[in-house]
Amino acid sequence: MLFCSLVLAFLLHSADGFIGEKSASPLLHLDKLVEAQCDQRLSLGLNIGKPDDVSRLAVNGLVFDLSKEAPTFNNDFVKMPGLHGLKSSLSGGLNSLNTVQDGSFISMTGIETVKPLKGCWEIIWKEGAENGSILCGFETEKDYKRNDATLPQGTVYVSFNAWSSKGLKQAQDTKKRTTKLANDALHKKHEELAKMAETNNMLQKARHYYNALSAAEAYSKQPKARMELIPNTDEVVHFEGDMYVSTNGHVWTQDLPTGKPSVLGTANMKLMSKEV
Numbered sequence: 001m002l003f004c005s006l007v008l009a010f011l012l013h014s015a016d017g018f019i020g021e022k023s024a025s026p027l028l029h030l031d032k033l034v035e036a037q038c039d040q041r042l043s044l045g046l047n048i049g050k051p052d053d054v055s056r057l058a059v060n061g062l063v064f065d066l067s068k069e070a071p072t073f074n075n076d077f078v079k080m081p082g083l084h085g086l087k088s089s090l091s092g093g094l095n096s097l098n099t100v101q102d103g104s105f106i107s108m109t110g111i112e113t114v115k116p117l118k119g120c121w122e123i124i125w126k127e128g129a130e131n132g133s134i135l136c137g138f139e140t141e142k143d144y145k146r147n148d149a150t151l152p153q154g155t156v157y158v159s160f161n162a163w164s165s166k167g168l169k170q171a172q173d174t175k176k177r178t179t180k181l182a183n184d185a186l187h188k189k190h191e192e193l194a195k196m197a198e199t200n201n202m203l204q205k206a207r208h209y210y211n212a213l214s215a216a217e218a219y220s221k222q223p224k225a226r227m228e229l230i231p232n233t234d235e236v237v238h239f240e241g242d243m244y245v246s247t248n249g250h251v252w253t254q255d256l257p258t259g260k261p262s263v264l265g266t267a268n269m270k271l272m273s274k275e276v
Helices: 003-013 030-037 165-198 202-220
Strands: 042-050 057-066 095-101 101-108 110-114 119-124 131-140 144-145 150-151 154-163 236-239 243-246 248-253 262-272
Touching: 003 150, 030 119, 030 243, 042 150, 042 248, 057 144, 057 150, 095 131, 101 144, 131 165, 154 165, 154 262, 165 202, 236 262
Parallel strands: none
Antiparallel strands: 042 057, 042 262, 057 095, 057 101, 095 119, 101 110, 119 131, 131 154, 144 150, 154 243, 154 248, 236 243, 248 262
């Protein structure tokens, strides 16, 4: 549960994380970055279910086009966490998410089709933040179930972290340093505990025990969980412009504008060519 909360805080820091900042402004030239992504085709897979649950609902085959057309009527699209959230200024605006292919999953009754409705997409990014998010939103007309896993009826969001090339490199460098510090501290802890077990000298035992505790404390202070959310180079896709998007994301829902986000599962994404 803690990890899920961290995930959403990390994914959505560009919007919900700056509720108290009245002067928050969007990324410079965000409108041009959004425009550059129009006509991209995405293939999405959804893995619905809580991390510790055995039951999973795997929705495959969803294909969307990121359209440059803006929705025109209130009932033509779902509300989005950026534009319809508490920091609407951080959104690059809404564009239609055109369904090219419905998704499907296998249940006890056979193959079932998941039909997304009222789709749209947006990019949220705060000026000065190391990353933003690209979000796809759509509506499901009913509950889709497989054993205990459920993709519920209503609005569904799929989010992926987005980075500039500079921001991604800086984050990866930080991850590398943090990982090394954590691994060194863990190694030191085990080393000191082994030395403590090997000696019969009580003063030596006390010294090694103290050193092990110090190493354990150093290990606990490293933001390991957050670093796991920073993708490696082979876990990002280069979109148009200077934007690199993580291929791993999350599926969630939220009652806007002030409802608490609820994680439904994870997602994976890849770009597709429109050429037949």
